[in-house]
Amino acid sequence: MKKLRVLIIAEAANPDLTSVALIGYSLSQALASRCDMHLVTESRNAESILAAGVSAEHFTAIDNPAQRIAFRMAKFLRGGNSLGWTIHSAFTTLAYPIFERKTWRRFAERLKNGEFDLVHRITPLSPTTPSFLADKLAKIQVPLILGPLNGGVPWPAGFDQVRRAEREWLGYCRDLYRLLPGVKTTRHNAAALILASRHTYQEVTNGHPDLETKAIWLPENAIDPERFPEISIDPPPPPDDRPLHVAFVGRLVPYKGADMLLEAAAPLIRNRQITLEIIGDGPQMNELQQIVDREKLADGVQLPGWVAHEEVRRHLTHAQIFAFPSVREFGGGVVLEAMAMGLTPVVLDYGGPAELIPDGCGIVIPIGDREAIINRFREALENLIGDPKAVHQMGLQAQRYVRNHFTWKAKARQIETIYYWVIADSPDPKPNLMLSPANETSEDGSISFQS
Structure with missing residues (x-):
């Protein structure tokens, strides 16, 4: 098969950080070994990406001052960086569209000219964050893949005191995200939705048979054998x-x-x-x-x-x-x-x-x-x-x-099968990606399915 040309969007992608930023970096670089990839990320990550040995020609750093303002406001309301994660997520979601608008201005002509086979947005991971690009890409018939998406697990019964201690009061209003402009069209315009937890899978697809056909469950985390x-x-x-x-x-x-x-x-x-x-x-x-x-x-x-x-x-x-x-x-x-x-x-x-x-x-x-x-x-x-x-x-x-x-190499191979499914109408990869002890993945990340 030909090597696919993929524009990867990972606003958070940094090898020196953990959590979402490390996922964005690790997955994008693992995918770079399987496709002709160009990464679009936020400028705050550029120094660390260069220090990790990634050539400047393989990524574009976009400045988004609104995101820095959102970080500071969220930190103030949270009283630091430890508590009130929903507050952080809400503020960054509101600031994020500016990043995608700048991305579109930078890459619109190249996308229209067919320089990329598809666009894959890795981060933000939150399923509440709409994509400004979804409608634009649908109009020029460039497939958009979203995910892995994860978040919004409800608080279990009996832990209201813990919830208050976490300053998660904004979580009571979380469902209001459905009213954000672009949430519905983002999901319907996406060619595939990679959903990283059973809860997110149900939340996104519930009552929408058309989304069920394009939804794939695949956890977002993996291991770098060089680190472990x-x-x-x-x-x-x-x-x-x-x-x-x-x-x-x-x-x-x-x-x-x-x-x-x-x-x-x-x-x-x-x-x-x-x-x-x-x-x-x-x-x-x-x-x-x-x-x-x-x-x-x-x-x-x-x-x-x-x-x-x-x-x-x-x-x-x-x-x-x-x-x-x-x-x-x-x-x-x-x-x-x-x-x-x-x-x-x-x-x-x-x-x-x-x-x-x-x-x-x-x-x-x-x-x-x-x-x-x-x-x-x-x-x-x-x-x-x-x-x-x-x-x-x-x-x-x-x-x-x-x-x-769950190595990044294996995960990149799994996601590559989704790419080919989207652009070439290859066999539905979902049976092979529903990981269980019966499914074995070889060291190179390829998947064999035991029926």
């Missing part, structure tokens, strides 16, 4: 002479649940059955330290604070279990990173993380109220303590699953 070389090395069995080591990684904010994990693990730590390392920083750090002091857990708990992303794997090499009781997680990239290291994940059956863990690759715990979550995590840890061979086996299976399905 341990992915190719089978994890060692748990040591016989030491307690199992449990790790948590994340911002120390209420919905991540580090306090629930600490309370669940407390008796096991006191009995020297496990040790616990909570990696991260945020508003809850003082509260966690108080729990450690009150419960006399200092000998078995580490609170190293903020750790640079490239240093996280060094901490995880000492752990066998990754416990993550977040009650409202969209993607769960940190869970994939732990699985790549050969850790057994223990997560709640709510939001993105549970969708990343097939049978035999970890423990998925039913959600409940706070007390139920604490008790269920404690029970899960007790069961794992009693069966270290199962810990090792699940960690091994988790690592192999990520190795096969």
Whole structure:
């Protein structure tokens, strides 16, 4: 097949950052190895992209002062960068159309002249952000692919107090995004919608059969084997002479649940059955330290604070279990990173993380109220303590699953099949992209489907 010419739009794309910006950069560069790609991103990312070795001829940086103003206003209303994520998302969504308008002015003639086979907008990830380009591209018959899109997972029942602590008051008004100009036409004009969670899939396609035909479920996160070389090395069995080591990684904010994990693990730590390392920083750090002091857990708990992303794997090499009781997680990239290291994940059956863990690759715990979550995590840890061979086996299976399905190389190959489906009317790729243990992906990222 010919090498496709793709204009990739990723307003957030930065190798030095995490979360959305790292997804935008990593996926765009992985796709560059499979197609003739040109990246359009925001000017704030240019220095980091150049430093990473990307040639200036392969990307265009567009300045959007409105986005910088939106960042500052959102930060002021949030009281910093840790809480009130919906506020940040709302302000950046309002500022984003200026970026696409500038992109259109820069690339309109080239698009009209057929220099690109299709346009793929990777970021923003939010399904609430309309595209100014959707209508323009439809008129000149250039296919637009949107996604991965993810977000808007509802708050679970019984966590209103946590929601208020997170300053997520704007979330009560989230459905108003449907009234934004262009939301409906964006989805209907898109040639394909890559939807990264089951919730987003249902939200976008519900009641719209025409959208169902173009919607594909594919989680947004993946692993760079160069950042996580341990992915190719089978994890060692748990040591016989030491307690199992449990790790948590994340911002120390209420919905991540580090306090629930600490309370669940407390008796096991006191009995020297496990040790616990909570990696991260945020508003809850003082509260966690108080729990450690009150419960006399200092000998078995580490609170190293903020750790640079490239240093996280060094901490995880000492752990066998990754416990993550977040009650409202969209993607769960940190869970994939732990699985790549050969850790057994223990997560709640709510939001993105549970969708990343097939049978035999970890423990998925039913959600409940706070007390139920604490008790269920404690029970899960007790069961794992009693069966270290199962810990090792699940960690091994988790690592192999990520190795096969969730490297950026594999994801680029998966998305390339969507490209060809859109422009060449090739077979529907959806059966092969609905990842499960029955689907195996080779090291080069190609997919074979076992019926």
